[in-house]
Structure formats: structure tokens, C-alpha cells
Amino acid sequence: MKGIIIYKGKYGATRQYALWLGEMLHIPFITAGDETKPQLEDADYIIMGTSIYIGKLQLRKWLKTHQEVLVNKRLFLFLVAGTPPSEQEKLQGYIEANIGIEIRNCCSFFFLPGKLEFSKLSLIDKLLLKIGSRLSKSKGEVISVTDYNNVTKEALLPMLEAISKKEGAVI
Ligand SMILES: Cc1cc2nc3c(=O)[nH]c(=O)nc-3n(C[C@H](O)[C@H](O)[C@H](O)COP(=O)(O)O)c2cc1C
Structure with missing residues (x-):
């Protein structure tokens, strides 16, 4: 195959x-x-x-x-x-x-x-992630802005x- x-x-x-x-x-x-x-x-x-x-x-x-x-x-x-x-x-x-x-x-x-390595993100992705993280908090969800792999x-x-x-x- x-x-x-x-x-x-x-x-x-x-x-x-x-x-x-x-x-x-x-x-x-x-x-x-x-x-x-x-x-x-x-x-x-x-x-x-x-x-x-x-x-x-x-x-x-x-x-x-x-x-x-x-x-x-x-x-x-x-x-x-x-x-x-x-x-x-x-x-x-x-x-x-x-x-x-x-x-x-x-x-x-x-x-x-x-995985996420915040320092490696483009400026726009850094901003989007920060905004997304704030919005998700208000919905009771979690979007991490701290590094993980x-x-x-x-x-x-x-x-x-x-x-x-x-x-x-x-x-
Ligand atoms: C700006 C941004 C937005 C993201 N949005 C989501 C999302 O909506 N849902 C999710 O589960 N993960 C989200 N992530 C996490 C990515 O999907 C994760 O970091 C993934 O490992 C990226 O894989 P890649 O490096 O192959 O693109 C987001 C990450 C960034 C930086």
C-alpha cells in the first residue's frame, strides 16, 4: 500500500x-x-x-x-x-x-x-495568543501563554x- x-x-x-x-x-x-x-x-x-x-x-x-x-x-x-x-x-x-x-x-x-515556545512566536502570534488567552478566561477556558512541550x-x-x-x- x-x-x-x-x-x-x-x-x-x-x-x-x-x-x-x-x-x-x-x-x-x-x-x-x-x-x-x-x-x-x-x-x-x-x-x-x-x-x-x-x-x-x-x-x-x-x-x-x-x-x-x-x-x-x-x-x-x-x-x-x-x-x-x-x-x-x-x-x-x-x-x-x-x-x-x-x-x-x-x-x-x-x-x-x-508545544509552545513564546519567545519564538511572530509578533502577531504573540498578540493573538495573549488576546485569545484573555478571552478564553472569560469563557472559563484555558489557553496557555507559558511554554510547554x-x-x-x-x-x-x-x-x-x-x-x-x-x-x-x-x-
Ligand atoms: C496564536 C496562537 C493561537 C493558538 N490557538 C490555538 C487554539 O485555538 N486551540 C488550540 O488547541 N491550540 C492553539 N494554539 C496552540 C498551537 O496549536 C500549538 O502550539 C501547536 O503545537 C502548534 O504547532 P505547529 O508549531 O506545528 O504550528 C495556538 C497557538 C498560538 C501561538
Whole structure:
């Protein structure tokens, strides 16, 4: 079975997961937009990785653009977020708000913990995060502005297991 990983992130967390997956599954990992049409069309299964900023998936537009090809494939999508994987309802809400039903129907979703290094953020992201954090407090939610790094290889295990079951991929 031929697989490919397409990912989009901003500060390295999504890329790190894509790189580990690529190494473990022996398949190419490509930044969204850099793939060729035949690469997508020839794949039997596609793993997509995206992070989230202020409720919006980085891959949102790419998913819409490529919907026609995607719906004929077996799809796996991992979402990298500050929201911990235990907050399933919130994370599921992100998926529903960003991805159309056509893709949701043929895609398995996995939630992976992200990382934040405040000093490395662009000025605009620093501002957005501070505003988001203040707004979330008033809603009784927490958006952290302090550094964290929860990116580990172990977080990939449930997804690897699902992929090897469905695709017979050898890890
Ligand atoms: C400006 C900003 C907004 C963010 N918004 C959200 C959000 O809405 N929900 C969430 O769960 N995490 C949010 N995060 C956390 C990121 O998704 C997390 O840092 C992730 O690891 C980023 O991955 P990347 O480096 O691959 O882009 C936000 C982070 C920043 C800096």
C-alpha cells in the first residue's frame, strides 16, 4: 500500500510528528502545497497533519482545494494543538468547524499534544495568543501563554496502530 504524508504547521510541532511518521512508515512527508498531482493521485492512503491557530486548522484551505481527490482515498488526519487530547469534545468541535462532512466521512482523526515556545512566536502570534488567552478566561477556558512541550513519539502510537491495521503498514 502506497502512503504519503502531507502536513502544515508553523513552529515545528506538526513537522516533527510528520518526520517521525515518515521515518517509521518509510513514506514521504511533504509540506502542503509542495506535493505534485500524481503524488496525491497515486497514493492509496494519505496521512494529513495540521496544527490549529485560534480555532482554525492550518490545512483548512488545502483540504477544501483537494477534496475531490481526497474523498477517494483512505485518510488519516492528526491535529496538533495546545488543547490536551483528553478534551475530546473541544477537539472534535475543531474538526467539525473546519472540515466538510465529505472528508469527515472517510477520515480517521487523531489528536496530538503540541508545544509552545513564546519567545519564538511572530509578533502577531504573540498578540493573538495573549488576546485569545484573555478571552478564553472569560469563557472559563484555558489557553496557555507559558511554554510547554508535549511532543513525543509515544503520542503517535494509537495512530500507528490504526494505520498498520488498516493498511498493513510495517513499522
Ligand atoms: C496564536 C496562537 C493561537 C493558538 N490557538 C490555538 C487554539 O485555538 N486551540 C488550540 O488547541 N491550540 C492553539 N494554539 C496552540 C498551537 O496549536 C500549538 O502550539 C501547536 O503545537 C502548534 O504547532 P505547529 O508549531 O506545528 O504550528 C495556538 C497557538 C498560538 C501561538
